[in-house]
Amino acid sequence: MIMTNLETVPGKTITAHYGLVQGSTIRAKHVGRDIMAGFKNIFGGELTGYTELLKESRDESMQRMQEQAHEMGANAVINIRFSTSSVAQGAAEILCYGTAVRVQ
Template sequence: MLLVNTDYIKNVEITESLGLVKGSTIRAKHIGKDIAAGLKHLVGGEIAGYSQMIDEARQIATSRMVEEAEKLGADAIINIRYSTTTITQGAAEILIYGTAVKNK
């Protein structure tokens, strides 16, 4: 499955738009990561535990979006966007969406 964040694919003719597809996941912070994050605020630097959590959440959301597109018989997903929303304190949703298309 070809995934792009543009509204076209270079040198590929899109023959049909199948509609919006999306994938999401909601992740909560781990108490151990919260303690480490608090310490990082004092000394600065990347909070590796949170970076890993967000990366994993993006991968899960992307996989869910691709599964939805495959069910529609899509060859690609164009115009992909990510969104992050705080659900409650300590939990966030990662949402990815795009347009499923067929091409030649």
């Protein structure tokens, strides 16, 4: 599956358009990560626990979007974007969306 944030796939021709596909996940903060983040806020530095949490969330939401595109018959997803929103105290949704197409 070709995945790109471009509006086309260079060197390929779009032969079918399947429409919007999306994948999302909602993640809550972890108490252990919060404690370490509190120390980092005092002393400075990267919040690696949260960096890892967000990477895992992006990967999972992209995988879900890719599975939806595959089920529609697409072999590529173009114009991919990410969005995030707070859904509850300490929990956020990561949304990945794009346009499912078939290219040759």
